[in-house]
Amino acid sequence: MKVIIVGGVAGGASCAARLRRLDEKAEILMVERGPYVSYANCGLPYHVGDVIEKEASLLVADANTFRSQFAVDVRTGCEAIKISPDKKTVELRNVATGEVTTESYDKLVLSPGAPSIRPPLPGIDLPGIFEVRTVPDARAIREWIERGSLFLSGMHKYSGFQTVRPKTRAVVIGGGFIGLETAENLVHRGFDVTVVEMGDQILAPIDPEMARIVEGYVEGHGIRLALNDGVAGFEKAANDTLTVLTKSGKSYPADIVILALGVRPDTTLAKMAGLKIGERGGIRVDEHMRTSNPDIFAVGDAVEVKDFVTGEWSLIALAGPANRQGRIAADVIAGRDSRFRGSQGTSIIGLFGATAAWTGASEKTLKRMDNKDYEKIYLYPNSHAGYYPGARPIAMKVIFRKSDARLLGAQALGEDNVDKRISALAMAIQMGATVYDLEEAELCYAPQFGSAKDPVNFAGMMAADVLRGDMPIRHWDSAEKGFLLDVREPMELAVESAPGAVNIPLGQLRARLGELPRDREILVICRSGQRAYYATRVLLQKGFKARNLAGGMLSRTHAATFWES
Ligand SMILES: Cc1cc2nc3c(=O)[nH]c(=O)nc-3n(C[C@H](O)[C@H](O)[C@H](O)COP(=O)(O)OP(=O)(O)OC[C@H]3O[C@@H](n4cnc5c(N)ncnc54)[C@H](O)[C@@H]3O)c2cc1C
Numbered sequence: 001m002k003v004i005i006v007g008g009v010a011g012g013a014s015c016a017a018r019l020r021r022l023d024e025k026a027e028i029l030m031v032e033r034g035p036y037v038s039y040a041n042c043g044l045p046y047h048v049g050d051v052i053e054k055e056a057s058l059l060v061a062d063a064n065t066f067r068s069q070f071a072v073d074v075r076t077g078c079e080a081i082k083i084s085p086d087k088k089t090v091e092l093r094n095v096a097t098g099e100v101t102t103e104s105y106d107k108l109v110l111s112p113g114a115p116s117i118r119p120p121l122p123g124i125d126l127p128g129i130f131e132v133r134t135v136p137d138a139r140a141i142r143e144w145i146e147r148g149s150l151f152l153s154g155m156h157k158y159s160g161f162q163t164v165r166p167k168t169r170a171v172v173i174g175g176g177f178i179g180l181e182t183a184e185n186l187v188h189r190g191f192d193v194t195v196v197e198m199g200d201q202i203l204a205p206i207d208p209e210m211a212r213i214v215e216g217y218v219e220g221h222g223i224r225l226a227l228n229d230g231v232a233g234f235e236k237a238a239n240d241t242l243t244v245l246t247k248s249g250k251s252y253p254a255d256i257v258i259l260a261l262g263v264r265p266d267t268t269l270a271k272m273a274g275l276k277i278g279e280r281g282g283i284r285v286d287e288h289m290r291t292s293n294p295d296i297f298a299v300g301d302a303v304e305v306k307d308f309v310t311g312e313w314s315l316i317a318l319a320g321p322a323n324r325q326g327r328i329a330a331d332v333i334a335g336r337d338s339r340f341r342g343s344q345g346t347s348i349i350g351l352f353g354a355t356a357a358w359t360g361a362s363e364k365t366l367k368r369m370d371n372k373d374y375e376k377i378y379l380y381p382n383s384h385a386g387y388y389p390g391a392r393p394i395a396m397k398v399i400f401r402k403s404d405a406r407l408l409g410a411q412a413l414g415e416d417n418v419d420k421r422i423s424a425l426a427m428a429i430q431m432g433a434t435v436y437d438l439e440e441a442e443l444c445y446a447p448q449f450g451s452a453k454d455p456v457n458f459a460g461m462m463a464a465d466v467l468r469g470d471m472p473i474r475h476w477d478s479a480e481k482g483f484l485l486d487v488r489e490p491m492e493l494a495v496e497s498a499p500g501a502v503n504i505p506l507g508q509l510r511a512r513l514g515e516l517p518r519d520r521e522i523l524v525i526c527r528s529g530q531r532a533y534y535a536t537r538v539l540l541q542k543g544f545k546a547r548n549l550a551g552g553m554l555s556r557t558h559a560a561t562f563w564e565s
């Protein structure tokens with residue numbers, strides 16, 4: 001059996017290696033247009049930032065490793081330009097020489113990825129404008145930065161007037177994870193960074209109130225955010241610099257521009273081969289990663305996947321799914337019945353020591369689908385036992401189905417151990433867990449790692465309290481109709497208070513019940529929702545109509561003060 005794999009990075013390389021492990025006899029040819037196979041594109045922003053100093057560190061396994069360890073015929077600098085499904089052949093072009101050869105296949109695997117979106121804007125090809133997708137891209141950015149700093153350090157040496165090195169300016173177009181990671185790394189390299197984002201928030205997959213917290217954090221670390229503004233073009237300015245022009249008429253001077261406008265599935269070959277393309281613009285595959293042609297498989301960023309939670313077709317450009325899909329395609333080609341379960345978009349980004357991570361459906365996705373069968377909670381637990389040094393709060397939003405308690409999605413932000421909470425919740429979603437399962441989850445605990453009630457348990461307990469009716473909640477967007485009762489201490493109100501709220505500290509509540517109305521719904525507020533929960537329990541048992549305002553004051557401002565706590 002001869003298998004040709006197009007694309008030699010995440011999906012392609014994992015397919016080749018797995019196939020060899022399953023089938024010693026298969027003839028495997030892996031072609032890659034670029035100079036490297038199996039490189040860590042996820043590490044590229046950190047190479048730009050010099051965190052990963054050596055380019056070689058990004059090369060996970062080179063072509064020789066694939067040849068010697070896996071007996072895979074690897075051809076780099078080799079582009080697949082045409083598939084003839086009827087003849088079962090692929091035309092390959094040597095990128096350097098232009099020579100075209102034809103290879104036959106029994107099975108073909110496409111893993112061409114998703115190139116960066118590059119709109120035909122005026123000036124987009126000017127020097128100093130870069131993408132971050134490949135090793136040569138990162139090298140070009142580093143060379144550009146070095147060139148600038150050499151020039152400036154030279155000036156510093158030769159001119160007595162230039163004792164202060166001018167701050168170099170970077171403009172990053174796009175506030176997704178590649179844009180933000182690169183922005184952070186440019187800050188570390190001394191740039192004054194502006195991120196221009198067309199949407200009204202950064203990190204589009206998460207909900208806006210959670211994105212606000214991340215926005216506050218990155219702004220606190222020096223990144224300027226220009227939201228609700230699209231880039232209109234680029235102009236050359238004096239001294240090899242650029243001006244970025246935006247649709248709102250603003251202009252931003254830049255010594256370097258990074259384009260990070262998102263990615264689009266590469267379907268060129270698939271379309272030429274007549275393969276079915278889905279409604280989201282990716283190659284349509286079944287759960288075995290088989291395209292509409294039974295001998296052609298497709299994996300990775302180029303394919304549409306079923307969203308595991310919503311059941312919708314979606315495009316999820318992540319390394320984990322690409323690797324798993326490559327492995328599944330290899331399994332199926334080798335005769336095994338492996339299936340891809342769908343993807344839930346589990347993602348993580350580190351920014352200036354903080355972490356944002358998310359999994360499953362966001363509230364805005366559920367709203368777009370007109371799904372009303374969900375509830376959400378906000379919580380702000382400590383990353384580990386508060387008495388052990390170094391505990392940091394985690395802002396969490398957990399979304400679950402009202403009708404059957406099934407966990408639908410989670411988003412979390414914080415400076416310590418956010419990843420393990422979202423990883424645990426991601427696994428729970430994939431296993432179809434309910435919030436009652438989270439209550440019962442047995443997780444690692446010692447004070448430096450967590451709490452006897454881990455944030456994951458805590459989320460389950462809160463959500464279960466809501467569903468069991470032990471803690472009725474309301475959200476701030478519908479708070480105006482109730483009687484607001486603030487159970488914090490008076491000194492806390494000096495920092496921030498909710499207009500119109502009556503203050504009875506929790507410790508005085510039982511003695512002052514006579515001050516509260518019995519004919520109106522009482523909405524109870526505290527800082528994060530915990531004391532309000534205790535108060536709500538008192539009031540419900542005393543016959544009041546009470547609800548907890550979910551997430552307390554931290555959710556009212558959507559945690560403008562979260563990071564200071
Ligand atoms: C800067 C950056 C940071 C990222 N960080 C993360 C992260 O932290 N976490 C995460 O989960 N994901 C991350 N990703 C996404 C992740 O890298 C991708 O989801 C994953 O690499 C997709 O794998 P793939 O095989 O589909 O495509 P790719 O890995 O992009 O590989 C596709 C390859 O196919 C080659 N190719 C295309 N067409 C042809 C052709 N006709 N002939 C020959 N070769 C061809 C291309 O040259 C390319 O090298 C990041 C991506 C980038 C760019």
